[in-house]
Amino acid sequence: MSNRLVLHPLSARDSLPDLGPLRARLLGVGLIGDMQDDGTHLAGPRIMELITFLGCMPYLPMEPRDDGGDYAFIRLSGPYRRARLLAGRNTVRPRCPHCNGVIGDWQPIKLAWESIAEWTCPKCGEASDASEIRWRENGGVGRVLIEIGGVHPSEAVPSDELRGLLKDVSGFDWGWFYVQD
Numbered sequence: 001m002s003n004r005l006v007l008h009p010l011s012a013r014d015s016l017p018d019l020g021p022l023r024a025r026l027l028g029v030g031l032i033g034d035m036q037d038d039g040t041h042l043a044g045p046r047i048m049e050l051i052t053f054l055g056c057m058p059y060l061p062m063e064p065r066d067d068g069g070d071y072a073f074i075r076l077s078g079p080y081r082r083a084r085l086l087a088g089r090n091t092v093r094p095r096c097p098h099c100n101g102v103i104g105d106w107q108p109i110k111l112a113w114e115s116i117a118e119w120t121c122p123k124c125g126e127a128s129d130a131s132e133i134r135w136r137e138n139g140g141v142g143r144v145l146i147e148i149g150g151v152h153p154s155e156a157v158p159s160d161e162l163r164g165l166l167k168d169v170s171g172f173d174w175g176w177f178y179v180q181d
């Protein structure tokens, strides 16, 4: 099972022209370290300062494990032409952006994501841009995504320093959510 904290632009429309400047800043500040063969990064030396764990100190392995289990890798992805959806087994009760009605059966939205531009709510009948569906912190979308491995849902949040850096390098606000799959 994979657990990730995911940082994403708060607006589904916001993006970056390329990941280069973001990657350089995250390397410089110590969130990310060396790049691995699969394109993900090992955690940098300041990861435990740049994300804030809310409870007691977690067990967060910093290196890939022989058993394939969770560890603190960092994956930068994008820019996507259209926001990409990340949703997993922790995803529950996303809501319609018009009526706030609960979307009980969201799996078809995930399966067809690449071809869904508009989504029509079965409760209120309004059509919405699918990227405006409210996943709250149990999933989300972004044209640029930063996934941090080994973090369980609600276990940690980005620090003020990290959020400030993301806004500085991009010019827009960032939020976060959790994915478990």
Ligand SMILES: [Zn+2]
Pocket (backbone or CB within 6 Å): 096, 097, 098, 099, 100, 101, 121, 122, 123, 124, 125, 126
């Ligand atoms: Zn609705």
